[in-house]
Amino acid sequence: MACFIAVLVVSSIAAGSAISADADHSAVMRRHVGAVQLDATGEMKVISAARSTPRGKMKPDECNVNYIKGKQGTNNCTDPKTQTLIEDSWQCKEAAERACPDGTCFSANNTDFQLDMYSWEHHPWRCYQSEDKWFYNPIGYRPQNLTGNDPQGKKGGTPVCVQVEYINGTEDSNSCGPDDGEYEHIMVESVCHNAATCLSQCRPDAFRTPDAEMQNTPKGCHIVPTTGCVMFNTHTTGCTGASCSGKPLCAIKQEHTTDHNAGGS
DSSP states (O other), X not given: OHHHHHHHHHHHHHHHHHHHHHHHHHHHHHHTOOEEEEOTTSXXXXXXXXOSSOSSSOOOOGGGEEEEEOOTTSSOOSOTTTEXXXXXXXXXXXXXXXXXXXSTTBOTTOTTOBOOGGGGGGSOSEEEEETTEEEEEOOSSOOOOOXXXXXXXXXXXXXXXXXXSEEEOOTTSSOOGGXXXXXXXXXXXXXXXXXXXXXXXXXXXXXXXXXXXXXXXXXXXXXXXXXXXXXXXXXXXXXXXXXXXXXXEEEEOGGGOTTTTOOOO
């Protein structure tokens, strides 16, 4: 009897292992499911759709981003130093809603901006505009056939890019950092207030730098190292050399924000 029970136990364990292995195998197979498409040369490509929701990260504060048109008929932004393609469909939708709150730029019956897979090869990668409408292209590689018509008779489009409005400069200096050519000091007190609010930075009641400390802190909007709060130095030169204490808070230059909401055609 003891021998018979042992055989049953071993059999049950083996069966359970087989079921578990089958389940794991099925899960692995599901993770690899994707669309298959032929490219212009007839070569088969497996296409993985981009994620449509944030993965383990917060959405960027709307006040700290600009949406800018890229180069028409390409997959490129106009200024790669400060701009990147919109990677996620949720941010593409937010950009579209900012450009046209009334919803007129939404594609009819297509509020998630997704394209038919047979159109992916003919339109810019990720978020783009075409004929005053916004779309999201989830193809897993950058399309190359952007000059011909897709199966619906439409072609190309203009990619939409995102850029950060405010950045921290170099600590204990008057420099906006490596991006000095694209970002500049905030020299207007009210704009400095807005930047601090946008970035959820604390502001002391005495917002202006005391006269005695003006030449020891970065000019304009800056972050105080001892408190982490934002203050404003009205001195137009600010600190120099070893006397500097603080970190500049800089804003994107105006010439990089001429198309702030990426609206229009």
